[in-house]
Amino acid sequence: MKVMKFGGSSIGTPERVKYVNDIIKEAANNNVNVAVVLSAFGNSTDQLVEMSRIAGLGKIQYKELLGNFIEVHSQFISNLIEQNQTSVSQTVSRSFEELKDILHGIFLVRELSARTLDFVMSFGERLSCFIVSESLKDGIKKIHFLDTRNIIKTDENFGAAGVNFKLSNHNLNKYFKSHSGLCIITGFIGSTENSETTTLGRGGSDYTASIVAAALNAEEIEIWTDVDGVMTADPKKVPKAFSIEYLTYEEAMEMSHFGANVIHPPTMQPALNEKIPIIIRNTFNKGFAGTIISEKNTPGTYLIKSVTSIPEVALFRVQGSGMIGVTGTAMRVFGTLAREGINIILITQVSSEHSICFAVAPNVSVRAKKIIEEEFTLEIKTNQIDSPIVEKNLAVIAVVGENMRETPGISGCLFQALGKNGINVITIAQGSSELNISVVVPKQDETKALNAIHDSFFLSETRSINLFVIGAGLVGSTLLKQLNDHYQFLKKERQIEIKLVALTNTRKNVFNVNGIPIEDWQKYLDDSEDDANLNLFINKMIA
Ligand code: ADP
Ligand code: ASP
Ligand code: MG
Numbered sequence: 001m002k003v004m005k006f007g008g009s010s011i012g013t014p015e016r017v018k019y020v021n022d023i024i025k026e027a028a029n030n031n032v033n034v035a036v037v038l039s040a041f042g043n044s045t046d047q048l049v050e051m052s053r054i055a056g057l058g059k060i061q062y063k064e065l066l067g068n069f070i071e072v073h074s075q076f077i078s079n080l081i082e083q084n085q086t087s088v089s090q091t092v093s094r095s096f097e098e099l100k101d102i103l104h105g106i107f108l109v110r111e112l113s114a115r116t117l118d119f120v121m122s123f124g125e126r127l128s129c130f131i132v133s134e135s136l137k138d139g140i141k142k143i144h145f146l147d148t149r150n151i152i153k154t155d156e157n158f159g160a161a162g163v164n165f166k167l168s169n170h171n172l173n174k175y176f177k178s179h180s181g182l183c184i185i186t187g188f189i190g191s192t193e194n195s196e197t198t199t200l201g202r203g204g205s206d207y208t209a210s211i212v213a214a215a216l217n218a219e220e221i222e223i224w225t226d227v228d229g230v231m232t233a234d235p236k237k238v239p240k241a242f243s244i245e246y247l248t249y250e251e252a253m254e255m256s257h258f259g260a261n262v263i264h265p266p267t268m269q270p271a272l273n274e275k276i277p278i279i280i281r282n283t284f285n286k287g288f289a290g291t292i293i294s295e296k297n298t299p300g301t302y303l304i305k306s307v308t309s310i311p312e313v314a315l316f317r318v319q320g321s322g323m324i325g326v327t328g329t330a331m332r333v334f335g336t337l338a339r340e341g342i343n344i345i346l347i348t349q350v351s352s353e354h355s356i357c358f359a360v361a362p363n364v365s366v367r368a369k370k371i372i373e374e375e376f377t378l379e380i381k382t383n384q385i386d387s388p389i390v391e392k393n394l395a396v397i398a399v400v401g402e403n404m405r406e407t408p409g410i411s412g413c414l415f416q417a418l419g420k421n422g423i424n425v426i427t428i429a430q431g432s433s434e435l436n437i438s439v440v441v442p443k444q445d446e447t448k449a450l451n452a453i454h455d456s457f458f459l460s461e462t463r464s465i466n467l468f469v470i471g472a473g474l475v476g477s478t479l480l481k482q483l484n485d486h487y488q489f490l491k492k493e494r495q496i497e498i499k500l501v502a503l504t505n506t507r508k509n510v511f512n513v514n515g516i517p518i519e520d521w522q523k524y525l526d527d528s529e530d531d532a533n534l535n536l537f538i539n540k541m542i543a
Pocket of ligand 3: 007203206261262263264
């Protein structure tokens with residue numbers, strides 16, 4: 001058996017769903033025993049979260065978002081369902097009524113609990129899976145829509161519920177024994193022992209696919225998304241990123257924890273337990289093999305596999321003379337945070353024991369500061385420990401790869417790339433498994449750091465110099481001519497690639513992160529539709 005999962009990006013429009021349906025039909029009609037897990041359509045989960053938030057503030061504007069949500073889903077029905085349109089619309093209308101009622105309730109009481117939010121979010125996957133399963137009926141004979149709330153059992157940690165594997169595996173096996181044919185399964189959702197709806201954490205449909213595959217002892221899990229597999233960096237931030245052929249479960253886990261949202265972090269665990277390979281593929285480039293995540297360590301040619309980032313963290317420094325030589329301070333810091341369910345992204349401590357530094361998500365930083373101050377009230381009062389210092393507007397950049405183990409020079413290469421580009425490193429952490437080195441840098445330097453590190457590990461032969469030219473008069477144009485004349489020489493003989501990123505004169509701006517051909521700068525500037533604006537130019541240049 002094979003479990004296929006399609007993410008929201010693969011089913012963002014009815015046209016995209018048709019594409020996905022072809023892939024599903026091809027597999028199902030080729031006698032491959034498949035089960036399909038789906039996310040909500042496009043960014044509907046974000047919309048459900050937003051309308052709940054607005055309703056919770058007692059603002060009637062939530063109705064606009066709800067109206068749009070209903071309209072979009074109705075369009076999916078009218079575009080995808082031919083035969084049973086009326087009965088499908090009727091069933092879906094009942095869900096819309098239920099959703100309207102619950103949002104009205106949130107609006108009236110002005111309160112949005114994690115429990116209620118999970119229930120609201122569940123409409124995304126319930127609707128998408130129902131509609132897609134109905135749309136597949138004219139190509140596939142035996143098809144079932146499986147609402148996993150009846151099957152995947154969890155604890156009551158609403159928002160990121162823990163799975164009861166024993167019960168869920170039992171339920172899954174029982175269900176699949178009595179349902180032959182193709183199952184379209186809701187990702188992301190489950191329910192408690194008392195049948196209250198829960199979710200497995202944002203992006204959790206990948207996890208559902210892995211849970212189902214492990215329970216049914218599937219041969220493989222295919223995660224279909226909108227990029228060519230797992231790449232050396234997020235292609236939205238690093239244009240030169242390229243696909244990785246093989247990853248180990250550990251590498252994938254480390255990457256996903258450090259911001260590569262192409263795969264949801266807990267997904268690897270059930271697959272790893274049963275040694276089921278996970279293949280990440282591109283719905284819109286289905287001929288491409290993608291990335292295989294398995295036990296096999298295939299070193300590849302580079303020192304690292306990937307560079308990832310968490311765009312925003314809050315960095316805490318707990319310090320004070322009273323910490324030196326005193327045992328148990330770290331235990332108290334991390335113990336209090338753990339009791340409050342606050343996740344720590346990275347930790348560093350220097351051997352002087354004078355300070356402990358750790359990063360958390362910005363949305364929990366106020367709570368984290370408060371509970372540490374409570375824990376150390378006495379020490380703070382007697383000046384043994386200072387009140388925690390919290391720095392915001394920071395990002396974490398991580399380089400990941402099994403090759404890093406026992407390979408000297410990785411840190412050197414990393415810090416040289418950052419230093420050369422004038423990026424200040426605020427703190428550093430390296431896991432003892434040597435699978436990951438993480439650095440904390442100013443948030444505004446995130447993209448620059450990613451690109452600089454990516455260049456130096458993956459394209460080490462040539463160094464890119466990003467050129468921004470202000471003024472294209474006699475001096476500017478002569479400089480550009482000289483650079484154009486020397487372009488090949490610099491590239492071949494000096495391993496320097498000049499990339500003209502932006503150009504402005506008194507009339508126009510032209511900007512392209514991927515580079516403007518130097519020989520044609522005049523044409524690009526003339527054709528540009530952006531009027532000259534020096535402030536905007538400078539801000540874009542800094543970004
Ligand atoms: P889906 O809707 O299929 O679940 P996601 O948006 O959750 O898709 O994940 C896919 C996105 O992950 C890509 O569009 C890409 O921008 C982002 N991403 C981040 N890091 C990486 C990486 N290293 N390789 C590939 N994609 C990445
Ligand atoms: N729809 C859910 C989300 O947006 C789950 C997923 O897409 O994996 O978080
Ligand atoms: Mg995803």
